[in-house]
Amino acid sequence: MTTPLDVSGQAMEAQPEAVLQGTGGKAIEGRSLGQIAWTRLKRDKAAVAGAVVVVFLVLVAIFAERPFGGLIALFGDSPNIPNNDLIDPMTSAPTAPLGGISLEHPFGLEPVNGRDIFARILSGAQISLLVAFLATLVSVVIGALLGVLAGYFGGWIDTVISRLMDVFLAFPLLLFAIAIVGALPDQALGMKGNALRIAVIVFIIGFFSWPYIARIVRGQTLSLREREFVDAARSLGATNRYIIFREVFPNLVAPILVYSTLLIPTNIMFEASLSFLGVGVNEPQASWGGMLTRAVDYYQIAPHFMIVPGLAIFITVMAFNLLGDGLRDALDPRAR
Template identity: 90%
Template structure:
């Protein structure tokens, strides 16, 4: 059998697929949805930078103080150790350099008491990220469960949960948090001090923020419950619980993950706002919002005292927003 001829009468060359098939070439392997999303995410340089910053800040928050490691003591000063000898008694400002910045104190010193800003920023990262992660976890769990139940069952169940969402969305969350945290006793529910305050703040943010993610999950569930794989599961005798947790919820991981990364910076700002208003964690525990509160009185003699915690909040929130935007684009099945 001769090779096929083209229009000019010359023998046509074999196609690459035919050559590979003849020599036993490897078959082309498909890519999973996770691999496609990772390839898209790697192309977004801003999202990758945001992810590195988020991981870096998370590791710092975990290992900043004992019992997890003590990076503060290893690379800097302790957050609550005063250095009155480095403060000018006449102006209450650090004596040496711009804000007392030196190799021993890379971010400078607080006015009046001379506490190390580097150590206090790292210690404040623990509070901000702890509250943000735990509050987001509470919101995601409650919102995802109620949203998928409302969207899947519909009817009076959907109506009841939707009206409950409207009530929570109309609730003055900031005022409620200020009133509750400000009226807390020193000890309650087996907790005391800042441990009690952090627990109450996490509960308030998480319990009253779930309607935002519940609405997203409900809308996605309304579409998913009509898909073929749900009908196939029903035809095989699967119950509602199996369909919700094994068929519907796994298909909601992408929007839940994206919204969670965008909710974390909102919770960081909320905790900083409470601390700035004086109803967050108490001194001497460092918090970024509390540092900004004290900086208001000394910004003329020590402007770095306001700049350092302000930049910490800005960089952290920006990093989470960049990562959230990148995940949203990478996990979008319609994106190319």
């Protein structure tokens, strides 16, 4: 296309009004980093599907029981009420076909006692997600704080924190958790029963998992502290506290958020492992790992009892992993 000429034969310069008319009269607006990340995330169908499942599971866990809701009472029996009249005393299996699956019991009944599996899955979601979220919060807070201190100050502070990371990473966490939780008394620290066991499990997972995120934060901080905006803030007289919390931490939100979504499914699996080994929450409180433990003895007569909680764990872990992968790609400044 040639440049338009005026009557004198010289090139004409396009006026701003003409440019706006050519674009429909709309001014071109820039996009923030958050808008760019949101656009990328919406294009990732797998991440969106994972996010939908995660939100659904969180809402189910919140509104499963009173005082926030009552989905269990609305769609099924109480998770702890037995239905012995629906169990064959000879085989311990549900008398109804397909494991007792019906409109009243959509996931069937447990063998031996006949408790509603659907209600116990909803109740178990509360335990699994509560432990996973709280443990992740503890590890993120500790790991982010120690990681940024090690990366920003360096020197002996970095040496001490790094060696502390190595000690915690070498610690046999599963064996330690089994020993501590298994030896818990019925009452301690003003708590008792499952409340005490959940608190101890959250503390163990969170306190011993912080080195993983601390290493990521330390590496990012080592790079950020050499950036121009940090030098500019330091030249203007900003204190270390101001630089850490106002300049460095905002640039660490993306990696911390991404790693948190990938750490939550790990904590869900760890809690399920403890419950499967018999050192999680006690009966009659439902948990997905505890349901799998009981299903091992009855999988031949009631295979659905093992399939349902196994699928619940699989879908939850897969959803968080898909969401984490999508967030990592969306928040990557080098991605297109």
